[in-house]
Amino acid sequence: MNTNFTGSPTNATSRAEAEAAARRASAKPGRTIRVTIKRCDGPGKPSRWESFKVTVERGSNVISVLQQIAANPITIEGTPTTPVVWDSGCLEEVCGSCTMVINGRVRQSCSCLMDDYAPGEGDEITLEPMSKFPVIRDLWVDRSRLFHNLKRVKAWVPIDGTYYAGAGPREKPAQQDTRYVLSTCMSCGCCLEACPQFNVEPDEKNWDQSFIGAHAISQARLFNMHETGKQLADQRLDALMGPGGVSDCGNAQNCVKVCPKKIPLTESIAAMGRAVTIHSVAKFFNLK
Ligand code: SF4
Ligand code: SF4
Ligand code: FES
Numbered sequence: 001m002n003t004n005f006t007g008s009p010t011n012a013t014s015r016a017e018a019e020a021a022a023r024r025a026s027a028k029p030g031r032t033i034r035v036t037i038k039r040c041d042g043p044g045k046p047s048r049w050e051s052f053k054v055t056v057e058r059g060s061n062v063i064s065v066l067q068q069i070a071a072n073p074i075t076i077e078g079t080p081t082t083p084v085v086w087d088s089g090c091l092e093e094v095c096g097s098c099t100m101v102i103n104g105r106v107r108q109s110c111s112c113l114m115d116d117y118a119p120g121e122g123d124e125i126t127l128e129p130m131s132k133f134p135v136i137r138d139l140w141v142d143r144s145r146l147f148h149n150l151k152r153v154k155a156w157v158p159i160d161g162t163y164y165a166g167a168g169p170r171e172k173p174a175q176q177d178t179r180y181v182l183s184t185c186m187s188c189g190c191c192l193e194a195c196p197q198f199n200v201e202p203d204e205k206n207w208d209q210s211f212i213g214a215h216a217i218s219q220a221r222l223f224n225m226h227e228t229g230k231q232l233a234d235q236r237l238d239a240l241m242g243p244g245g246v247s248d249c250g251n252a253q254n255c256v257k258v259c260p261k262k263i264p265l266t267e268s269i270a271a272m273g274r275a276v277t278i279h280s281v282a283k284f285f286n287l288k
Contacts, residue, residue, distance in 0.1 A: 027115035062109035086139040096188030101128040155219040169227035182222035191255035214255035218268035237279040
């Protein structure tokens, strides 16, 4: 269920869910649909569109449709082609690897039900790779920059795992509650795909100066709130204070609308913006 920024369900969301439920209920078993896919044979190669006719049963998802196409890669015009390539792992919206743009909206393909998107005979669904990451092949993109940006904010708890260090510091339940939702980030890239401030940067040398993204800002908040993770708090704030940091966010709020885990990204951005301001003032007066 989508929520507004205060965490309450919105009327628009309830209406959308009711409409989706009606579509699912009306979905016809054994229907034939048209699947149109943006294809690309490799990095730097030109893209092209290909369409396929696929028979779908109720409850099938985009991955099962792609599997059918891979097993029989013949276009709607009857031309043999190469099997479509995509990335996936968990098949339960946990790993984030199957993210693609479906009917113009970025989301996970494993949790995308055909009954929602193409419930009727002859319906069409369009699949494209995310546009903010380099395409490796077809629907498979290289999300290395997303993970690089997590390294920029040291998104981990610094512990020496070579010996037993005993129980960690205690946390208050309210703090755990706040951190729990932040910890559900699966590095899927939806927030980056939707963000007008995050654009393709092919030159790795520029990554450290380019906008870091809502996911990394939120993970910095998560680890700065962690009783052991906060040992690196100043270094995370330094990273967010620099070029491409939190001040590059244009507050378009697209990220929070597309996050599949309903992470309050704008709340994280505001919290880290405040923390960066306090940090920079403290540094200016040599208090750090
Ligand atoms: S709020 Fe900031 S991070 Fe989120 S989409 Fe807008 S510019 Fe991007
Ligand atoms: S913050 Fe949300 S949209 Fe962004 S990478 Fe994490 S789970 Fe995906
Ligand atoms: S396959 Fe893991 S999120 Fe879809």
